[in-house]
Amino acid sequence: MRRQKQVNTQLTGYAAYSRDSLTYNTKTRFGMSTPKKILIGFLVALLVVVAAAGTAFGLYINQISNNLKGNYNEEETLAINEKLVPTTTVEEPFYVMLIGSDERANDDELGARSDSNILCRIDPTTWVVSMISIPRDTKITYKGSVMKFNAAYTYGGAAGVIEATTQLTGVQINHYVEVNFSGLEALVDAVGGVTVDVPQPINDPQAGEATIDEAGVQTLNGAQALVFARSRHYYLDGDFSRSANQRTLIMAIVNKVFSLPIGQIPGAVQEMSKCVSTDLTVNELYSLAMQYMNSGAQMTLYSTMAPSTTSDEGGASYVLVDTVGLTNQIALMDAGGDPSEAQISPGYTVTGKFEHYDYVEGYD
Numbered sequence: 396m397r398r399q400k401q402v403n404t405q406l407t408g409y410a411a412y413s414r415d416s417l418t419y420n421t422k423t424r425f426g427m428s429t430p431k432k433i434l435i436g437f438l439v440a441l442l443v444v445v446a447a448a449g450t451a452f453g454l455y456i457n458q459i460s461n462n463l464k465g466n467y468n469e470e471e472t473l474a475i476n477e478k479l480v481p482t483t484t485v486e487e488p489f490y491v492m493l494i495g496s497d498e499r500a501n502d503d504e505l506g507a508r509s510d511s512n513i514l515c516r517i518d519p520t521t522w523v524v525s526m527i528s529i530p531r532d533t534k535i536t537y538k539g540s541v542m543k544f545n546a547a548y549t550y551g552g553a554a555g556v557i558e559a560t561t562q563l564t565g566v567q568i569n570h571y572v573e574v575n576f577s578g579l580e581a582l583v584d585a586v587g588g589v590t591v592d593v594p595q596p597i598n599d600p601q602a603g604e605a606t607i608d609e610a611g612v613q614t615l616n617g618a619q620a621l622v623f624a625r626s627r628h629y630y631l632d633g634d635f636s637r638s639a640n641q642r643t644l645i646m647a648i649v650n651k652v653f654s655l656p657i658g659q660i661p662g663a664v665q666e667m668s669k670c671v672s673t674d675l676t677v678n679e680l681y682s683l684a685m686q687y688m689n690s691g692a693q694m695t696l697y698s699t700m701a702p703s704t705t706s707d708e709g710g711a712s713y714v715l716v717d718t719v720g721l722t723n724q725i726a727l728m729d730a731g732g733d734p735s736e737a738q739i740s741p742g743y744t745v746t747g748k749f750e751h752y753d754y755v756e757g758y759d
Contacts, residue, residue: 526696720738
């Protein structure tokens with residue numbers, strides 16, 4: 396693998412990482428007319444469409460519910476539940492761990508990683524949703540070994556990510572939602588492609604065989620969408636742009652599904668449920684969505700990144716998190732405030748722009 400180093404990089408064209416962007420630092424209000432723009436709407440909004448169709452879809456919903464349990468066996472499911480702190484209702488504030496995983500088929504060496512890790516607090520009493528992204532290369536100690544944050548998924552699956560997040564943040568996590576990006580190709584093709592504003596052409600064999608030849612607004616097929624979600628070597632800030640692309644793709648899928656004729660929605664929901672795992676039941680998701688839609692409230696969405704910097708240690712490139720700043724962010728989240736306004740330590744950033752940024756070519 397070849398290491399490349401960008402020193403004092405000026406990321407021109409990366410305004411998405413400024414404090415005014417929606418990518419890592421945002422304060423946005425959504426009204427009733429746009430519930431599909433809620434991040435958790437990727438799961439909730441689609442289920443509402445099906446659940447609202449009535450009892451005629453009873454057996455279909457049971458199938459969806461079984462799909463949402465994921466491919467975890469009984470032991471793995473028990474491990475996940477042991478790391479969660481259950482709540483009696485979704486009508487009070489709760490924390491959700493949003494995990495974007497990517498397992499390469501027939502490749503034991505590459506294995507699986509959690510390439511998107513977002514700690515999310517949802518307050519159904521005020522409809523303030525706050526999110527803090529944890530960089531995948533964050534240096535942690537997990538089960539006695541030093542590793543990157545996304546390796547916790549390799550060794551412990553979703554339970555490992557939940558445990559590592561609790562250790563890093565001190566937050567008790569109540570629920571989890573995992574999206575497997577390797578399953579998105581079939582979903583995107585099932586809905587006839589998705590419209591995405593691509594920041595630049597992508598030809599990245601390590602992300603997939605498909606190419607995206609032009610930048611700009613365009614319709615991506617499943618293979619292209621998967622490359623869009625996986626590629627990080629075409630960006631000076633590597634994984635930070637990839638995380639933004641994954642969020643963009645998820646919302647593009649939600650937008651497309653909402654535009655489908657009603658007869659095509661059940662098939663799209665079924666494909667979606669194949670690449671989503673969660674401990675939340677269909678009834679809980681439906682209750683949460685209907686609670687919001689019936690409240691008449693506007694939703695405030697806060698989003699930021701854990702304050703970070705980079706370090707080379709023993710030939711490995713890590714992201715180091717400012718624990719003081721992260722504590723301040725979480726305190727603001729708990730108070731219903733904007734975590735992006737938290738005070739962070741000198742030398743750290745929440746924008747993804749570092750004085751230097753090293754990346755290693757390869758999937759790690």
